[in-house]
Amino acid sequence: MYVAVKGGERAIENAHAWLAEERRGNTDIAELGIAQIREQLSLAVNRVMAEGSLYDPDLAALAIKQARGDLIEAIFLIRAYRTTLPRFGASEPVDTGAMACDRRISATFKDLPGGQVLGPTFDYTHRLLDFKLAADGDVPEAPARAAETGDVPHVTGFLNREGLIEEARHDDTPPRDLTREPLEMPADRPLRLQALTRADEGFTLGLAYSTQRGYGRNHAFVGELRIGAVPVEMDIPELGFAIEIGEVTLTECETVNQFTGSKTEPPQFTRGYGLVFGQTERKAISMALVDRALRWEELGEDNVGAPAQDAEFVLYHADNIQATGFLEHIKLPHYVDFQSELELVRKLRREAGVDQVQEAAE
Amino acid sequence: MKDTSDQSNFRKAWMSLLAKAPEGRAAALLDGAMARPAFTWLRAPEIGSTMVRARAGATGAPFNLGEMTVTRCALTLDTGEVGHAYIQGRRKEDAQTAALIDALMQTEVSQELRTSVLEPLEAEMTTAKAARAAKAAATKVDFFTMVRGED
Numbered sequence: 001m002y003v004a005v006k007g008g009e010r011a012i013e014n015a016h017a018w019l020a021e022e023r024r025g026n027t028d029i030a031e032l033g034i035a036q037i038r039e040q041l042s043l044a045v046n047r048v049m050a051e052g053s054l055y056d057p058d059l060a061a062l063a064i065k066q067a068r069g070d071l072i073e074a075i076f077l078i079r080a081y082r083t084t085l086p087r088f089g090a091s092e093p094v095d096t097g098a099m100a101c102d103r104r105i106s107a108t109f110k111d112l113p114g115g116q117v118l119g120p121t122f123d124y125t126h127r128l129l130d131f132k133l134a135a136d137g138d139v140p141e142a143p144a145r146a147a148e149t150g151d152v153p154h155v156t157g158f159l160n161r162e163g164l165i166e167e168a169r170h171d172d173t174p175p176r177d178l179t180r181e182p183l184e185m186p187a188d189r190p191l192r193l194q195a196l197t198r199a200d201e202g203f204t205l206g207l208a209y210s211t212q213r214g215y216g217r218n219h220a221f222v223g224e225l226r227i228g229a230v231p232v233e234m235d236i237p238e239l240g241f242a243i244e245i246g247e248v249t250l251t252e253c254e255t256v257n258q259f260t261g262s263k264t265e266p267p268q269f270t271r272g273y274g275l276v277f278g279q280t281e282r283k284a285i286s287m288a289l290v291d292r293a294l295r296w297e298e299l300g301e302d303n304v305g306a307p308a309q310d311a312e313f314v315l316y317h318a319d320n321i322q323a324t325g326f327l328e329h330i331k332l333p334h335y336v337d338f339q340s341e342l343e344l345v346r347k348l349r350r351e352a353g354v355d356q357v358q359e360a361a362e
Numbered sequence: 363m364k365d366t367s368d369q370s371n372f373r374k375a376w377m378s379l380l381a382k383a384p385e386g387r388a389a390a391l392l393d394g395a396m397a398r399p400a401f402t403w404l405r406a407p408e409i410g411s412t413m414v415r416a417r418a419g420a421t422g423a424p425f426n427l428g429e430m431t432v433t434r435c436a437l438t439l440d441t442g443e444v445g446h447a448y449i450q451g452r453r454k455e456d457a458q459t460a461a462l463i464d465a466l467m468q469t470e471v472s473q474e475l476r477t478s479v480l481e482p483l484e485a486e487m488t489t490a491k492a493a494r495a496a497k498a499a500a501t502k503v504d505f506f507t508m509v510r511g512e513d
Contacts, residue, residue: 049428050428053428053429054411054428054429054430054431055414055428055429055430055431056430056431056451056452058451058452059431059452082411082429085409085410085411085429085431086408086410086411087410087411087412087413087429088410088411088412088432088434088448089412089413090412090413090414090415090426091412091413091414091415092415093415093416093417093424094414094415094416094427096416096420097420100491100494100495101498102494102498103498103501115502115503116502116503117498117499117501117502117503118501118502118503119498119501120501142497142500143497143500144493144496144497144499144500145496145499145500145502146496146499147492147495147496147498147499148499149495154420156419156420167421168417168418168419168420168421168422169421169422170421170422171422171423171424172424173423173424174424175415175423175424175425175426177413177426178426179413179426179429189418189423189425190418190423190424190425190426191425193418193425194425194426194427197427197428198428231378231382232412232414232430232450233378234412234448236446236448238436238446239370239373239446240370241370241373241374242374243374243377243378243381243448244377244378244381244382245378245381245412245432245448245449245450246381246382246430246432246449246450246451247382247450248414248430250416250427252420254419254420271419273418273419273420275416275427277427277428
């Protein structure tokens with residue numbers, strides 16, 4: 001139990017003053033601007049928006065600066081800020097089929113209509129440190145080529161035409177919202193997806209990797225991975241119609257997994273789904289694998305006792321703010337608790353005759 | 363009825379454009395075109411959020427993806443037209459500009475605004491999008507499957 005203590009105000013003030021000084025670092029070095037973080041550390045910004053569950057690149061950049069680059073601390077700041085905002089409403093579900101794709105690849109079809117578009121990727125780089133970046137320098141303009149216009153169809157759509165893959169059937173049930181009510185089991189798929197899209201990247205990656213290594217194996221291929229901007233449309237009650245209120249960059253991953261079938265339905269591929277704010281590819285793929293593993297019951301698979309199949313385990317431990325809140329609170333004063341533990345251990349030692357043995361030795 | 367729905371389609375188009383305009387850009391175009399008229403706030407600019415939804419498997423059941431920041435406001439011109447704005451981000455100045463343009467688009471200066479504000483804004487945003495799409499197109503690849511050994 002945490003027990004409130006008094007005192008230490010001066011020490012706390014001084015600690016925070018020193019924190020501000022350490023955050024700034026050596027003043028001979030130019031200070032980082034929010035715009036620099038937003039533009040040049042954009043993947044960190046994207047992670048903070050995804051796990052902070054608030055799309056606002058400037059706020060995420062500010063949080064990263066304030067947190068001295070500690071991304072979980074930055075996510076904490078964003079989550080805290082988010083609770084102060086009045087909610088104007090919910091958007092129409094975004095149409096990822098209408099995405100302006102920066103990147104769109106498939107590991108299952110090499111000749112997919114619309115083509116394989118690599119985009120600004122780390123893939124195929126040699127992972128050698130580039131010392132040119134240590135010196136200032138202009139970046140040459142990236143090459144351009146005439147682009148096709150029009151929507152880029154989803155890869156799963158092609159498989160669907162042949163009936164080879166399960167359909168994601170249209171449904172308009174309003175989803176439960178874990179920011180408005182406690183996350184309670186059993187969690188349906190929409191609620192699981194909400195929890196997974198804001199889940200800790202490392203935790204989600206570890207779980208996804210465990211399914212690949214055999215703990216709830218489901219043979220995932222990346223059917224499609226796409227990154228790009230989609231418009232967000234919301235119904236405006238004052239107007240009586242919907243308008244686009246902005247645009248968000250998303251990463252979407254659809255996996256194609258091994259078959260299921262039944263007496264009534266022939267064998268077909270199954271799907272996992274990942275969709276995350278920003279360019280957040282590792283997270284989106286991880287989310288799709290974990291989503292698929294959690295669907296074991298609905299798809300009539302065996303529960304092999306794998307961690308990634310256990311919705312309660314996954315969803316109750318995936319949130320890094322809940323996790324770090326509980327973990328880090330044990331460093332706060334627990335003097336009263338500890339005092340009683342001390343007394344207990346002394347009593348037990350007395351009962352075990354330890355003190356007498358020591359006294360005899362002396 | 364048809365006129366009304368055409369009118370709201372036009373309005374939807376300009377409001378959507380203004381919501382996505384780069385910071386300060388609509389204001390610069392508006393101020394270059396005309397003096398701002400007097401107005402009264404119906405709702406002063408307010409920062410809040412919208413829960414962005416998506417669909418499982420892109421086409422299935424909706425789920426809550428996360429929130430985005432939004433600024434909204436409403437105002438009325440002295441001549442009675444009401445302008446609304448709902449724009450992405452925390453941008454009170456831009457929300458005011460967007461609401462003013464929305465109101466003015468319902469007056470006799472609408473054609474002037476269309477040519478001096480909306481059309482240039484749309485052209486700039488289309489150019490920026492096309493530049494990005496062209497860079498993406500330059501990274502389009504053809505994979506060749508290598509012949510595998512028979513065994």
